Amino acid sequence: MTTVTTRTVTYPADGLTMVGHLALPAGAGRRPAVLIGPEGPGLNDFQRRRADALAELGYVALAFDINGGRWFTDPQEMLARLTPLLADPDRMRGIGHAALDVLRAEPRTDPDRIAAIGYGTGGAIGLELGRDGVNLRAIGTVNGLTTGRPGEAARIRCPVWAGVGSEDPIMPAEQRDAFAAEMQAAGVDWRLVVYGGALHAFHHPPVDQPADQTVLPGVGYHPKHAQRAWRDIIDLLAECLPVTE
Template identity: 45%
Template sequence: MSVGQDVTYTVDELTMVGHLARPDGDGPWPAVLIGHDGVGLDAYQRRRADILADHGYVTFAMDFHGGRTYFGEPEAMLDRTMPLLGDPGRMLAIGRTALDILLAVPGVDHRRLGALGFGAGGRIVLELACGGAAFAAIALIHPALPPAALAEHWASVTGAFLLCTGSEDPLCTPAQLLTFGTVLQEAGVDWRVDVFGGAQHAFWAVEASAEGTAGPVATVPGVGYHADAARRAWDSVLRHFLDEMPPLGS
């Protein structure tokens, strides 16, 4: 049985409210850092942390919006997120602060470290990976990609990448992920791409649909909930972490 709690910390001149979930027992445990998408740290990503803890991973879902979410506020979300995506130093500072919190949890096995990033949070995970974070497994759901990805930036990365997107995603297209995968391959990095047919951007985000129910997401064009893609992507994430950094006793 896992235990979850909010963790308040300061970075980027904001008070962040992350979510830490731990398996029952003393460990040692593998660990996963979660980066939320541009909308904010919502119930879905908090629940991913809890589920991963149930599977035997200490998990910290970072916050990079100061405790805010931006459902139904696309302009406010972009005003916060786009300057951040244009500043690798800020992203790296936000990510490292969250990663330090995760690694300081008693019982964490630093040799079995993973990361899961959604949208803008995927870009923060990427900055950490090319900045030297020793991730054994990295899973990215429709990530924001670097504007100029060069093979030499990824030469020191040793973790295996899972890259997921929807076939109809206009913001993170399958072609963009395949191009990025080619860069990773040139750097000697293990990678694969999962494409979910008929899915748009943020296909997992049931909370963003009307009144939190399953259905079309009424925010911006190209964004929509897709139940099958959400389920299949999550199954792929669990399998990826299990294959690349198996929990203790597995």
Template identity: 55%
Template sequence: MVTAKRIEYPVDGTTMVGHLALPGGTDRRPAVLIAHEGPGITDHQRERADRLAELGYVAFALDYHGGGRFIEDREEMFARIDELLAAPDRMRALTGAGLAVLTAEPRADTSRLAAIGYCLGGTMVLELARSGADLKAVVGFHPGLTSTRPQDSANITGKVLVCVGSEDPFSPVEQRLAFEEEMRAAGVDWRMHLHGGALHSFTHPGLEPDPEARPGIGYHRPSAERAWRAMLDLFDEVFPTMV
């Protein structure tokens, strides 16, 4: 039986509001950090944490905007995204704070950690990995693939999976190729799954494609399900004692 609770934690004077989900039992389990999409943490991310807990993982959905808020205004959201993309240290601090909450949970096996992220959250967990955090696996779902410090990928210790839509305007071919070269140069154990026909945010139910309201963005169920299975396959690889 899954137990879930709201967690408030401070980052540089701002109160963040995350969601911790625990599997049944009392033993220590592999632990997964979850970073939300650009607008903010929602029930969708909380449900992802709960779903992972149902599979036996300790899961924590962090908050990187503060107050658990969701940014409704698109201009404000994109301004926030640009602010973070230009500040890798800030991204690493925000995800590192979430990781600290996760590892402070007694049920979390700190020798078996993973981080996953969606949209900007995918970029942020990749930055966390570039900081040298002890993560066995890092998964980005439709993440931004660029970094202002690509050389720091030499610090990545775990295995990397990125799942990208072939029609995602935020991850064009040239960025995918640059990311490949970055991973290759750093000697990272990495893989990229390119989902044919999928747009940005292809994992998010409810975001049906709407070229006028949300150009380049849209849910694609087959790709979402395939990407989730690919993540679980990687977890099976890096957490071989998981039962």
């Protein structure tokens, strides 16, 4: 296993102080880099470990924040934060650009070789960066199959991979179809993997909840598909953003 260096980074975005997790691979030279966006509740150790795993593969990786250092355990609090955010592409892009600026400012980052992957809201933010014309090498989104403003998907300049559970009520078949139609009409190099039997957030291991709180309906972990989705993302990066010495 290679030696990975990590540190916490704070930066302003969306009127908040964001608290991200930066992981650097061994060595001293510039490396391709990956933004990792969290799902709606916020950034936690799951994405931090994903950043560390990517650093072990040779990438500079930034697991970015969307909630100002908060992890929401109350679904209603989370929805109060996310519903207006997801309805405002410019706010999502602002959060994404702020994280991208942090990643580009890292001396180990090759600024011309960056990909964005994310889960739920974090995946939607990656898509919005693509729709904003950002020079990314790949976009991967799990559970974040949002559609954008008309015509803006034509500005996506890289392959897009998307994964979703077949039984996800938050990203139902109609949403999947709308996403696919948008990508196809825009001439994007896109793929959509539907994981049979999986619910929303199928990739995320269970998180301890307070006794008086419940997770949103339709959310559930699927260990096999979680591993498969991660392998699919690694394959996407290997294809579009290979690590070369």
